[in-house]
Amino acid sequence: MAFIDDEKLESEAQVEPVESQKPMLDNIDDDPVFSYQEQRKIIRQVDLRLVLMLGALHCVCLIDRGNIGAAKLAGMSTELHLIGNRYSVIAVSFFPPYICLQALGPILIRKIGPVNYLSAVCLIWGAVMLSAGFVKSWTQMVGIRVIIGALEAGFFPASVYLISTWYTRYDLQKRYAIFYFLGCVASACTGILSYGITFMNGLGGLTAWRWIFIIQGLLTCIVAVIGWFVLIDFPDRMKTSARKFLSDGEYDFIMRRIGKDRADTVLEPFNFKKYFAAGLDINIWAFGFIYFSSTTTAYAISYFLPTIYADGMGFSEGVSLCLFAPPFAAAGILMYVTSWAGDRYHIRAPILIFNALITMIGLPLLGFTEGNASRMVGAFLTTMGCNSNIPAAMAYQANNIRGQWKRAFASAIFVGLGASGGMTGSLVFRSQDAPNYHLGILTCLGLSCLIIVLVILLSVRFYYANRKVDRGELVIGKLPGFKYTF
Template identity: 80%
Template sequence: MTRTENEKVNSNALVEAVETQKPTSQNIDDDPVYSYKEQRKIIRRVDLRLILMLGFLHCVCLIDRGNLGGAAVAGMTKELNLVGNRYNEIAVSFFPPYICLQIFGPILVRKIGPINYLSGVCFIWGAVMLSAGFVKKWEQMVGIRIIIGGLEAGFFPASVYLISTWYTRYDIQQRYAIFYLLGCVAAAFTGILSYGITFMNGLGGLTAWRWIFVIQGLLTSIIAAISWFVLIDFPDRMKTSKRNFLSDSEYEFIMRRIEMDRADVTLEPFNLKKYLGAGLDINIWAFGFIYFSSTTTAYAISYFLPTLYEGMGFSQGASLCLYAPPYAAAGILMVVTSRIGDQYHIRGPILIFNALVTITGLPLLGFTKGTAPRMVGAFLTTMGCNANIPASMAYQANNIRGQWKRAFASAVFVGLGASGGMTGSLVFRSQDAPNYHPGILTSLGLSVLIIVLVLLLSLRFYILNTRVARGELVIGNLPGFKYTY
C-alpha cells in the first residue's frame, strides 16, 4: 500500500476515533505512515515553534515578575522610601488580579487565538513594565504591579493548556520542563543582567534601579513582537490556518497520536455550566494544591534570594550575580527528573523526590550559621521547588480528559500557583531578616504537604485504575483510560 493510500486509511480511522471517542489499541509510536525517526523530526518541528517560543515568553514573564528583588538591592528601597511592609505590599499587589483573572486565560486563547492573544498581552505588559522606571511614589509602583498582574493572568494557564493539546501524555513532562526551564534559568540571570544595568546609573538622568525596569520592559516588548511571527495555533485549527507549517499528512499524524492517547483532539462546543462544573472534580483541586505548595517556595526564593545573600554578608554585586547558579542547578535536576518521568511513565515518585530535596535544603538555609551550609541550602531549596513545577504540571495534564475540562483545570491550577506566589511574598517578611524563620517553616510544611497529597492521590488512582481493569468503571467517558501515578 502506498503512503497516499495509507494516509486515506488513517484519515478515515481518525474520523472514526473522534466520532466514537475510543482510542485505538495501537502503540502510539507504531504509526503506519511515518517511521519512528520521521515522527521525531515532525515533533521536533513543533517543539521549535511552540515550546521554544513560549519558553522565551515565559522567560521575560518571570524576569518582569521577579525583578523587584534586583531593583530593591539596586536602590529602589531607598529612593521610594520602602519602609515597613511597603516592599511586601508592592510584591503582593501583583497577585489579586493575577489570581482573579486566571480563569479567563484558556477561554480567551481559544476565542482570540494563541498567536494574537499571547503575543498581544506580552507586548502590552512589556510597555507597562518599562513605565515602572519613571514612577515617583511607591503607590504608583503598586498600581503598575496590579496592571501587570492583570495582563499576565492569562498567559501561563493559556500556555499550559496550549502545550497540553499538542502532545501525548508521556511526551509532555519534558516539554513542560523545557518551557519552564527556559523561563526559570534565563530569568535566573536577571541578577547578572540587573548588575550590569547598575553601571548605567545616572545615564539619562535615571538611577540604576529605574534602568532595570526600562531595559527589561523593552526586552519583553521586543520578544513579544517576534513571537507574533513564530507562535502556532491549536492542532485542531492548524490545518486551516494560514500559518500551518505542517503538511496535511504531518498534521494528521499529530492528530492520530493525540486520538490514540486520549481521544480528545476535537474541541467540544463551549458550555459555561459544563466548564465550571469541572470544579467538582476533587483531583483538580489536589493537583492545584500540589502546585500551590511548590510555587510558594519557588516565588519566595525568587523574590528574596538576593536579600538572603546580603544577610550572609555578600556585597550588592555578589548578591545579584549569585542569583543564577542555583537556578542553573535547578534546570539540570528539572531535565533529568522529567526525562525519567516520561520514560518510565511515572509522576508521583518524581514529585516526592523533588519535595525531599526541598525539605533537605530549607533547614540548611534557615537554621544554620555558616555561609557554606546556607549556600548549599539555597541550592537544594531552589532545585527541589523549581523542579517540582513542571512535574506537577505534567501530573495534572496526564490525568485530565476533555478540552474544556483541561482548560478549566489549567486555570485553577495556575490560579492556586499564583496564590502560592502571594503567600511566598508575605511569609518572608522584612522584620524576620536575615533568617526568615516563619517563611522557612511555612515552605517546609508545604513541602511535606506535597508528599502527603501525592501519596493520597496515588492510592486513589490505584483503586480507580483497578476498577477500570475489571470493567467496573469508565474514567472521563473514555473506555480504557487510566490515571498516571
C-alpha cells in the same frame, strides 16, 4: 479516608463513549503512515515553534515579575522610601488580579487565538513594565504591579493548555520542563542582567533601578513581536491556518497521535455550565494544592534570595545579584533529568516526592545553620527541589485530565492556586524576620510535607480506580481504556 474512597470521580460511571472515541492503542508510536524517525522529526518541528517560543515568552514574563528584588537592591528601596512592609505590599499586589483573572486565559486563547492573544498581552505588559522606570512613589509602583498582574494572568494557564493539546501524556513533562527551564534561565539571568544594568546608574538622569525596569520592559516588547511571527495555533486549526508549517498529512499524524492517547482532539462547543462544573472534581483541587505548595517556595526564593545573600550572609550587592544565577542553573539540570525519567518510565508521583524531599533538606540548611557554606548548599537544594516540582506538577495534572474544556478549566485553577503560592511566599517572608526568615522557611517546609501527603493520597485513589478499569467496572472520562498516571 473519605478522600480516597469517594467514588464521585467525574464521568467514572459506566457510560457509552461517543462515536468519535476509540479505545487507546497500546503503542502510540505505531503509525500507518510515518516511521518512528519521521514522527520524531515532525514533533521536533512543533517543539521549535511552540515550546521554545512559549519558553522565551515565559522567560521575559518571569523577568518582569521577579525583577523587583534586584531593583530593591539597586536603590529602589531608598528612592521610593520602602519603609515597614511597603516592599511586601508591592510584591504581593501583583497577585490578586493575577489570581482572579486566571480562568479567562484558556477561554481567550480559544476565542482570540494563541498568536494574537499571547503576543498582544506580552507586548502590553512589556510597555507597562518599561513605564515602571518612571514612577515617582511607591503607590504608583503598586499600581504598575496590579496592571502587570492582570495582563499576565491568562498567559501561563493558556500556555500550559496550548502545550497539552499538541502532545501525548508521556511527551508532556519534558516539554513542560523545557518551557519552565527557560523561565529558570530568566530567574538565573535576572541578577546578572540587573547587575550589568546597574552600571547605567545616572545615565540620562535615571538611577540604576529605573534602568532595570526600562531595559527589561523593552526586551519583553521585542520578544512579543518575535512571538507574533513564530507562534502557532491549536492542532485542530492548523490545516486551515495561514501559519501552516507542516503538510496536511503531518497534521493528520498529530491528530491521530492525540486521538490514540486520550481521544480529545475535537473541541466541544463552549458551555459555561460544563466549563465551571469541572470545579467539582476533587482531583483538580488536589493537583492545584500540590502546585501551590511548590510555587510558594519557588516565588519566595525568587523574591528574597538576593536579600538573604546580602543581609544574612554579608555579601555585597554585586555579589548577591550574581550569586542568584547558579542555584537556578542547577535547578534546570535537575528539572530536565527528572522530567526525562518521568516521561521515560511513565511515572509522576515518585518524581514529585523526590523533589519535595530535596526541598525539605535544603530549607533547614538555608534558614537554621550559621555558616555561609551550609546556607549556600541549602539555597541550591531548595531552589533545585521546588523549581523541579513545578513542571512535574504540571505534567501530573495534564496526564490525568480528559476533555479540552475540562483541561482548560483545570489549567486555570491549577495556575491560580500557583499564583496564590506567590502571594503566600511574598507575605510569609516578612521584613521583620530578616535575615533568616524563620517563619517563611517553616511555612515552606510544611508545604513540602503537604506535597508528599497529597501525592500519596492521590496515588492510592488512582491505584484503586485503575484496578476497576482493568476489571471493566469503570470508565474514566468517558473513554474506555483510559487510566490514571501516578
